Amino acid sequence: MRKVHPEIAAFLGIPIILLLKRMNSKIVEKRDVEQVTGLDVLGIIPNLNMFDSTQEQGVKNRDIFFRRKDSRQKLKSRKNELIIKNDIKSQVSESYRDIRRNLSFFSRGRRLKSIAVTSSTAGEGKSVILVNLALSMSQKGKKVIIVDADLRKPMQHQFFEISNFTGLSDILRERINFTDGLKETGIDGLQLITAGKKPTHPLTLLNSNSMKEVLIKAEKQADLVLIDTPPIGLVRDAAILTDKVDGTILVTASRETSNHFLKNAYNNLNKYHANILGVILNKYKHQQ
Ligand SMILES: Nc1ncnc2c1ncn2[C@@H]1O[C@H](COP(=O)(O)OP(=O)(O)OP(=O)(O)O)[C@@H](O)[C@H]1O
Numbered sequence: 175m176r177k178v179h180p181e182i183a184a185f186l187g188i189p190i191i192l193l194l195k196r197m198n199s200k201i202v203e204k205r206d207v208e209q210v211t212g213l214d215v216l217g218i219i220p221n222l223n224m225f226d227s228t229q230e231q232g233v234k235n236r237d238i239f240f241r242r243k244d245s246r247q248k249l250k251s252r253k254n255e256l257i258i259k260n261d262i263k264s265q266v267s268e269s270y271r272d273i274r275r276n277l278s279f280f281s282r283g284r285r286l287k288s289i290a291v292t293s294s295t296a297g298e299g300k301s302v303i304l305v306n307l308a309l310s311m312s313q314k315g316k317k318v319i320i321v322d323a324d325l326r327k328p329m330q331h332q333f334f335e336i337s338n339f340t341g342l343s344d345i346l347r348e349r350i351n352f353t354d355g356l357k358e359t360g361i362d363g364l365q366l367i368t369a370g371k372k373p374t375h376p377l378t379l380l381n382s383n384s385m386k387e388v389l390i391k392a393e394k395q396a397d398l399v400l401i402d403t404p405p406i407g408l409v410r411d412a413a414i415l416t417d418k419v420d421g422t423i424l425v426t427a428s429r430e431t432s433n434h435f436l437k438n439a440y441n442n443l444n445k446y447h448a449n450i451l452g453v454i455l456n457k458y459k460h461q462q
């Protein structure tokens with residue numbers, strides 16, 4: 175093999191290292207989101223691990239959030255993640271109120287009845303943010319319907335310990351009607367359409383006219399419809415829904431999501447002409 179001159183290797187190596195570094199760098203602060211996407215940050219949700227155990231509020235939040243290693247975990251319950259319901263006064267609840275306020279500010283003059291929530295990759299906090307935002311809206315007296323359109327990894331039913339035996343996929347396949355698919359959550363003003371049975375072709379179902387009709391019906395019955403979706407960087411489901419909703423919120427996890435992934439998600443949404451309302455920066459830790 176021919177030897178490469180060390181100076182040429184260094185010359186070629188540096189840009190590659192810089193490129194890799196850029197691709198690996200993570201979103202940390204609000205300004206990173208703004209730099210990468212140019213979008214508004216609708217709100218910042220703290221990382222619940224950050225609370226120091228000596229801080230009473232922190233302990234409270236952390237217990238609510240992570241008390242999942244108990245017997246209820248076997249039932250696949252995520253009831254304890256309904257922070258807003260359990261702890262109205264916490265710092266986390268205040269973050270949701272900020273998002274609520276910012277949303278009404280950004281939507282001024284524009285119709286905003288259906289909002290999809292997505293993120294670039296898995297586990298950034300879409301589902302938990304969506305459910306707490308729904309709670310926050312219903313506490314404000316709004317009638318809210320959550321539609322779990324993550325037909326691949328449904329979660330919303332777990333927050334309310336509701337059966338997912340039938341739901342959205344069953345409505346779309348005309349196995350049940352809309353009214354039968356609309357379930358009470360036990361919280362005033364908040365109803366839920368669970369995802370239903372796992373379909374073989376989720377994209378086809380979400381891309382159908384029936385999906386449009388479900389959203390139109392939900393919008394007629396509620397002040398706001400919030401739609402949970404899978405990550406846009408991994409599958410096209412959220413992209414397919416962009417023309418059926420009034421706006422889309424992008425969730426990103428501080429110190430987890432790479433700039434590169436967030437940028438891709440942003441580009442993907444733009445490709446589908448999504449009305450991107452802004453970004454929620456989740457799992458944020460204040461720098462010590
Ligand atoms: N602010 C936060 N602080 C700490 N942990 C969090 C926070 N938000 C979410 N999590 C945790 O991150 C994990 C993923 O949350 P969630 O299921 O809401 O993400 P998701 O984006 O909907 O995931 P998926 O792409 O799999 O649908 C959960 O274990 C949740 O408890």
Ligand SMILES: [Mg+2]
Pocket residue numbers: 300301302324327329402403
């Ligand atoms: Mg989810």
